[in-house]
Amino acid sequence: MGQEILKVAMPKGRIYKQASKLFREAGFPIPEDFDESRRLILPLPEAGLEFIMAKPADVATFVEYGVADIGIVGKDVLMEEDRAVYELIDLGIARCRMSVIGMPDWKPVMHPRVATKYPNVASRYFREIGQQVEIIKLNGSIELAPMIGLADRIVDMVESGQTIRDNGLLEMEKMFDVTSRLIANRVSYRMKNETIQALCDRLQLAIRL
Secondary structure, rough: OOOOEEEEEEEEOHHHHHHHHHHHOOOOOOHHHHHOOOOEEEEEEEHEEEEEEHHEEEEEOOOHHHOOEEEEEHHHHHHHHHHOOEEEEOOOOOOOEEEEEEEOOOOOOOOOOOEEEOOHHHHHHHHHHHOOEEEEEEEOOOHHHHHHHOOOEEEEEEEHHHHHHHHOOEEEEEEEHHHHHHHHOOOHHOOOOOHHHHHHHHHHHHHHH
């Protein structure tokens, strides 16, 4: 009987580079040229893995529907989308934070408009602090919203804060920290439990080092 292959939904771009480094530290032989490959499916039979390269926002969908057994996804996506997956490990990579951001001269108003890519996260946050807001869903260049008067504030991810500073904005409040998590399909977690658990153990050892 051959080695069981785990299908891994991997986010393209910045998170992939950090994730592949962690996998290498855990002893998985991932070729360096995978980092630059444009292929969408990268077989790695000697490691018992197959990488499915996806947009970060799509990873949880691939895992939920079982086309991938496991995947790496930001906590922001999990909080926004409430997917039916198991969250296994905090990988501690791709660190950033979700914050409330606005213009430095912002004045409080009744029922402010808040622009964000994360309407569920934002709605929940303002509801918990007892503030009524109007949420405006945007898909990109969220920083523009307060600059052109579309919104009073924005809720967005902040890594270094350089982009918001470059656009004359101010980080007003940190909501929570975000890191990437290893998630699993619920059926795969039962059917391939031993293989998934072995991978988790190796990754956790690498995280602790």
